Each structure stands twice: as C-alpha cells, then as structure tokens.
Amino acid sequence: xEAAPLATGAGPRRRAxxxxxxxxxxxxxxxxxLYPILTILLTSLKPGSGVLHSGGGGSSSHTIxxxxxxxFRDPIYCEAMLHSLVLSASVALGATLLCLGPAWLxxxxxxxxxxxxxxxxxxxxxxxxxxxGFLAVIMLGRVGFIPQMSQGLTGKAWLSGAAYxxxxxxxxxxxxxxxxxxxTLESALSKFDPRLDAAxxxxxxxxxxxxxxxxxxxxxxxxVATFAxxxxxxxxxxxxxxxxxxxxxxxxxxLFHQVVAITNFPLASAMAxxxxxxxxxxxxxxxxxxxxxxxLRHA
Amino acid sequence: MRENLRRPGFLPLYAFTLVLWLxxxxxxxxxxxxxxxxxxFLGLSTEQWARGGDGESLFSVKWFGYVWGLYRxxxxxxxxxxxxxxxxxxxxxxxxxxxxxxxxxxxRDLLESIVLLPLSLPGIALSIGILQxxxxxxxxxxxxxxxxxxxxxPFMVRMVMDALRSFDVAALETAxxxxxxxxxxxxxxxxxxxxxxxxxxxxxxxxxxxxxxxxxxxxxxxPLNQTFPAALYATYTTxxxxxxxxxxxIFLGVVVPALMAIQWLGGGRGxxxxxxx
Numbered sequence: 001x002e003a004a005p006l007a008t009g010a011g012p013r014r015r016a017x018x019x020x021x022x023x024x025x026x027x028x029x030x031x032x033x034l035y036p037i038l039t040i041l042l043t044s045l046k047p048g049s050g051v052l053h054s055g056g057g058g059s060s061s062h063t064i065x066x067x068x069x070x071x072f073r074d075p076i077y078c079e080a081m082l083h084s085l086v087l088s089a090s091v092a093l094g095a096t097l098l099c100l101g102p103a104w105l106x107x108x109x110x111x112x113x114x115x116x117x118x119x120x121x122x123x124x125x126x127x128x129x130x131x132x133g134f135l136a137v138i139m140l141g142r143v144g145f146i147p148q149m150s151q152g153l154t155g156k157a158w159l160s161g162a163a164y165x166x167x168x169x170x171x172x173x174x175x176x177x178x179x180x181x182x183x184t185l186e187s188a189l190s191k192f193d194p195r196l197d198a199a200x201x202x203x204x205x206x207x208x209x210x211x212x213x214x215x216x217x218x219x220x221x222x223x224v225a226t227f228a229x230x231x232x233x234x235x236x237x238x239x240x241x242x243x244x245x246x247x248x249x250x251x252x253x254x255l256f257h258q259v260v261a262i263t264n265f266p267l268a269s270a271m272a273x274x275x276x277x278x279x280x281x282x283x284x285x286x287x288x289x290x291x292x293x294x295x296l297r298h299a
Numbered sequence: 300m301r302e303n304l305r306r307p308g309f310l311p312l313y314a315f316t317l318v319l320w321l322x323x324x325x326x327x328x329x330x331x332x333x334x335x336x337x338x339x340f341l342g343l344s345t346e347q348w349a350r351g352g353d354g355e356s357l358f359s360v361k362w363f364g365y366v367w368g369l370y371r372x373x374x375x376x377x378x379x380x381x382x383x384x385x386x387x388x389x390x391x392x393x394x395x396x397x398x399x400x401x402x403x404x405x406x407r408d409l410l411e412s413i414v415l416l417p418l419s420l421p422g423i424a425l426s427i428g429i430l431q432x433x434x435x436x437x438x439x440x441x442x443x444x445x446x447x448x449x450x451x452x453p454f455m456v457r458m459v460m461d462a463l464r465s466f467d468v469a470a471l472e473t474a475x476x477x478x479x480x481x482x483x484x485x486x487x488x489x490x491x492x493x494x495x496x497x498x499x500x501x502x503x504x505x506x507x508x509x510x511x512x513x514x515x516x517x518x519x520x521x522p523l524n525q526t527f528p529a530a531l532y533a534t535y536t537t538x539x540x541x542x543x544x545x546x547x548x549i550f551l552g553v554v555v556p557a558l559m560a561i562q563w564l565g566g567g568r569g570x571x572x573x574x575x576x
Contacts, residue, residue, distance in 0.1 A: 017319055019404055025395030028452065031412050032445045036428030043431055075450040117320055117561040122325060126558060128513035129542045130532045131550065135326035136545060137535075138333065178319065197547055236421025243535060253421045259427060259518070269431070272424035277331065283419050 022201055042066070044269035067270035075253060077271075084251040088234035092175040095230045097221055098174070099181035106182070107189035112257065121179045129176070129239020135164040136172040136244055164246050172240045175228040184229050187220030221293050228286045251275065327551065333544035334362055362545035370530045370546065376440070378508055378529035384447045384509035385502045388455040391448075393498060396459030397490065401468065405490035415455050417449050425449065430518050438521035446515030453507040458504075462497035463490075500564045503557045510553055 047062040050071070063069075071077050106118060124132065139145050140163040147160035162168045196218070200210045238252035245253060251271060259270035335358050347535050367374075399411050400485065436442050468490060475485045515524035527550065534546045 019398060019402060021394035022398040022410065024391045025414060025456070028391060028445070028448055029410075031428060032449050033413065033417060033425070036425065036432040040424070040428045041433040093348065101312055102319060105309075105312045105316045109312070111309075111313065115562065117316065119559055120320055120324055122562060123327075123558060125556065126507050126511060126554060128528050129514055130528065130535060131511075131547060134531075134535050134547060137331065138329055138540065138544070145325075175323065179323070183515055214558050232419060236423065238421075238423045244531070252421060255423055255427065259430070262348065265431060268427055272427045273422075275421045275424045279420050291561075294544045 006102065012095055035202050040269040040272050043266050044273050046266045048264050048266050054248050067267050068274075070267060071274065076249075077251075080251045081251040083133035083248060084235055087169065087250060088205065089091045091170060091177055092231035092235045094170075094174055094228045095181040096132070096185075096227045097193050098180050099185055099226070102178075102182045103185035103189050107192070108194070121182050121183045122177045123179070125179045127176065129237050129241075130243050131239075132172050133243025134238045136240070137177070139163070139173065163244055166248055168249060169244055172244060173234055173237065176232060176237075176240075180233060181230050184226045185222055188225065189219060189278075192218055194229045221290055223285060225290065226264050228282055232282050236275060236279060317365075326471040330544050330547050330551070333540055335359065336389040337404060344493040346423060360542045363549065365542060366439030366534075366546045366549060367499075369542075370527065370534075373527045373530040374549070375527045376524060379505045380440075380444055380447055380526060382511045383444055385442075385505050387448055388451050388505045389498065389502065390496065391461055392452045392501075393494070395452075397494075399456065400460040400463035411460075415453050418453050420449070423518075426514045426518040429515065437519060438524060440524045441514055443519050443524060443526065446519060447509045447512055450512060450515070451508050454504050454508065455501045458497045458501040462494055468493065496564065500561055501543075503561050507554050507557050511550075 029261040044067050045064040046067075065120045071081075083294045102117075102121060106114065135143065140147070140161075142161040142164075144160070146164065150156060150158040162170070177192050197210055198216055200214045205213070236252060238250070238256060239295060240247075241253045242256065252275065253272040255268050255275070258271065264285070302536050395414070395444060397416075409488070426446070429449075430437065434441055471489050471493075475489045480488070491518065511528060512526070513528040513532070517529045517532065520526060520529050531543075531546055534543050540548075
C-alpha cells in the first residue's frame with residue numbers, strides 16, 4: 001500500500017504549477033494542428049472557388065456537402081481515389097511480405113555486420129518522397145542506370161522508362177515502405193518466444209507445420225500492424241508521385257493540383273478531410289483490433 | 300554468435316536480406332558516382348572514359364560548386380530551420396514530455412494523443428490546413444518553422460516519455476527527496492541526467508526530420524524563404540542529372556552521418572518515422 005503514492009511520482013505535495021510546463025506544447029498543437037484541421041473542415045463546406053471551377057456558376061446549386069459530392073462523383077477524382085487505395089494496398093502487401101525476411105533475421109539472429117545492415121535499411125525511411133522519386137528516375141528512367149547497364153551488357157535496354165510507369169511507382173513506394181516495415185515488424189518479432197517453436201518441433205511438427213500453426217498465428221498481429229502502417233503512409237505519400245507520376249494520379253497529387261494549379265481550396269479541403277479521416281479511422285481500427293486481439297490471447 | 304550462423308534458416312534469410320539491402324543501397328552508389336563523374340551521361344559512355352585519359356580529369360567536384368552557388372541561401376535557411384527546430388523541441392518538448400510521463404491530470408491522454416497525431420496524418424493534408432489557417436502570414440519563415448515543429452515535436456516528446464517510462468524515475472526521485480533534495484535539485488541531478496541519451500538521439504532525429512521536410516516547406520515557401528528540399532524538387536525538374544546528383548549528395552551528406560549516429564546511440568529500435576513522405 002505504501003508504494004501507491006510513490007508510484008504516482010509526486011507524493012503528497014503535488015505541484016500544480018508543474019503542469020504549466022506542458023502548456024507551450026499544448027499551445028503549439030492547438031494553434032498549428034487543431035486550428036488548421038478545423039479550418040479545412042469549415043472550408044470544405046464552402047462553395048468551390050477554383051479558376052476552372054464549373055460547379056453551376058452560382059450558389060443556387062450549392063449545398064454544404066457539394067464538395068464531397070463532387071469528390072465522390074467526378075470520375076477523375078474517383079479514379080485517383082481508387083488508384084490510391086489499390087496502389088497503397090498492393091504496396092503494403094508486398095512490403096509486409098518482403099520485409100518478413102529481414103525482420104526475422106534481425107530479430108532472431110546475431111551476425112557480424114548486423115548494425116550496418118540495419119542502418120542501411122533505416123536510411124530510405126527518412127528521405128522525403130521527392131528524393132526517392134529522383135532515385136527511381138536515375139535507376140529506372142529512360143537513360144537510367146539499369147537500362148544503360150543492360151544496354152551495354154545485353155544490347156537491350158531493359159526497364160527503360162519504367163520509373164514513369166505504374167511499375168516504377170510501385171517499386172519506388174516499396175523502396176521506402178520496406179524499411180518502415182522492417183522496423184515495425186522487427187520490434188514485434190523480437191517478442192516472439194522461440195520456446196514455443198522448439199516445443200512444437202519436439203512434438204514432431206515439420207517446418208511448414210510449425211510455420212503455419214505456431215509462428216503465423218503468433219506473428220499475425222505484427223503482420224497486420226505492419227500492413228496498416230505501410231498502407232497508411234502510402235495513402236498519404238505525395239512526393240514520389242509528384243516526381244514520377246505522369247498519367248497515373250493518386251489522391252494526394254489531385255489535392256496538390258487543386259491547390260497549386262486550380263486554387264480550388266474548398267475541394268482541396270474536402271480531399272484533405274477525406275485523407276485525414278481515412279488515416280484516423282485506420283489508426284483507430286488498428287488500435288481496437290490490437291487491443292481485442294491481445295486481451296483475448298491473455299484471457 | 301558462431302552458433303547462430305549454423306542455426307537452420309540463417310543462410311537463406313541472410314542471402315535474401317543481403318540482396319534486398321544491396322537493392323536498397325544501389326541508388327545511393329549511382330548518385331554519388333553521378334555527382335563526381337565528368338560525363339554527360341551516367342558515366343558509362345566509353346568515349347568519356349577514354350577522354351578521361353587525355354588530361355581531362357574524370358572526376359570533378361565542379362557540380363558541387365555550382366550547386367553551392369545556386370542554392371547557398373536555401374541550404375543555410377534549411378540549416379537554420381533544423382537548428383531552431385532542435386532548440387524549440389528541447390525547450391517545449393522535454394518539459395512537455397516530462398509532465399506527460401510523470402503526472403496525471405484531466406486531459407492528459409487527450410494531449411498525448413494530439414501530440415502524437417501528426418505522425419499518422421498525411422503531411423499534404425496538414426500543409427493545406429496550415430496554408431489556409433495562416434493565409435495572412437504565408438511566406439513568413441516562422442510559419443514554416445511552426446510546421447516543422449508539428450512533425451518534430453512528436454518524436455522528441457515520445458522519446459522523452461519512453462525514456463522516463465523505461466526506468467523507475469519515481470523511485471529515484473523519492474530516494475533523492477528522502478535525502479533532502481528539493482524539486483530543482485532532483486530535476487537537475489536525477490531526472491535530466493537520465494534523459495540525456497534520449498535527448499541527444501531525439502535532437503539528431505529532429506534535425507533530420509526538419510532537414511528533409513518537404514510538404515510544408517514546399518507549400519508555404521516563397522522565393523525568399525525556400526528550404527533545401529523545395530530547391531531539390533526544382534533541381535530535379537529543371538536541372539541536369541549531374542547537378543541533381545550533386546544536390547542530392549549534399550542533402551545525404553547531412554542526413555547520413557546523423558542517422559548513423561542515431562543508430563550508433565541505439566535509438567534505431569525505438570525510432571519510427573511514420574509520415575513525412
């Protein structure tokens with residue numbers, strides 16, 4: 001019983017003024033996070049205002065949700081949204097599967113050069129999307145490194161200009177999602193108890209049986225978390241598409257064009273609200289799912 | 300360690316990881332080559348190699364001089380922003396993280412989730428928000444700094460909180476108090492020394508994030524207040540491969556040592572960059 005007040009840290013004499021130390025933090029986030037989010041929520045309900053805006057010409061056709069209706073009705077935006085979802089889902093799936101190898105290696109084995117390898121994998125994570133896009137261009141562009149090398153070696157320029165096609169976009173997204181997946185998955189896999197695997201082996205389970213029935217169910221939450229993180233990041237990513245995408249549009253890129261080229265802030269705000277809502281919903285669902293999953297396991 | 304190498308499954312896993320690692324690393328090698336080579340193409344045309352023998356040096360640093368002349372202002376502006384971000388994160392984030400980790404008060408959980416929120420929100424969406432909410436002061440350099448704080452403070456706060464939760468700070472403080480140490484003495488001699496490691500690692504991370512931030516910088520900048528990543532984008536779209544490579548190498552030359560230091564400090568496991576691309 002005596003430990004209880006000690007555990008809360010401050011003991012009997014709590015200093016109320018100490019809470020003021022968190023005030024600057026609260027002010028910064030109220031001013032530069034909550035206020036801007038509120039602003040785009042309100043702006044998204046205003047009539048469209050772009051130089052190319054052709055939404056009826058007057059306020060008569062305007063309802064407060066007309067920007068959202070336009071977002072979900074206009075085939076161009078629908079296509080961009082669909083592209084975003086499909087691209088992000090396939091990239092997240094690919095990244096989760098591919099990073100299983102490195103994450104397992106880093107979590108379970110000690111070997112010389114491990115630190116250098118992990119540091120290398122951490123590098124693309126902190127690069128902005130435009131830089132990853134540029135790296136894709138120099139490797140897979142029309143006169144990229146790989147086409148030139150294969151031209152010199154085999155006489156045929158393999159993958160020339162792939163950077164500007166869908167395949168290049170997928171590769172570039174994978175490029176910064178695989179490292180992210182490795183970090184997320186590694187920290188989860190390092191908690192896996194190898195004795196369970198050993199017990200199954202002593203009972204005569206084959207390698208595949210053990211993987212399918214012991215390892216996979218145990219690491220499933222980690223895989224789902226990795227998928228969700230990489231999916232959510234891909235969905236909001238825009239630098240890569242800005243550099244690479246020629247015809248294939250994604251929603252963040254449409255948003256950017258609404259602001260820079262068309263200056264239709266209300267529609268851009270509706271897109272931003274949609275992206276933020278999607279990210280929040282994903283985050284919330286993942287948190288709930290993880291909590292339920294783990295509470296069931298422990299029960 | 301030797302036993303590990305003989306454990307089943309090590310070799311195929313290692314081979315797979317190594318291949319993936321080499322793929323991830325290869326563009327960096329090409330960029331560095333491209334920045335230093337005196338060629339019009341990727342340094343692979345044989346004529347250029349041959350001419351390298353006729354007195355004209357194959358390697359050159361002239362592109363770096365060109366980039367420096369062109370983008371000196373943006374480079375210095377980005378360094379200034381990154382250093383100010385670190386300073387403000389230490390001044391705002393460390394006390395904030397300490398309060399969040401050590402105190403219970405109404406709204407504590409809400410404040411924590413709001414502070415960590417930017418890490419999982421799309422940068423472009425928040426940039427549009429800041430752009431509109433502060434339209435009157437658009438182009439002011441401190442607005443870009445505020446945007447950077449939004450993406451750097453969460454890292455500082457989270458690392459400070461993780462550090463304070465990883466050891467029993469309450470027990471240490473109680474011990475110090477029983478020995479007669481006052482509030483500021485405990486802060487100075489008990490709490491802060493245990494946070495030093497996290498503060499160094501988080502400062503490096505904050506520097507990297509601010510240095511590489513593109514979304515907010517790109518939408519809020521003006522020709523007078525342009526950050527280096529925004530200038531990088533302009534280079535990619537308008538300049539030659541060599542100039543772009545040299546600019547990229549300058550960018551990486553700042554980030555890579557800082558990231559290595561973070562890894563070396565052991566922060567790599569806790570460091571997750573979730574958004575920002």
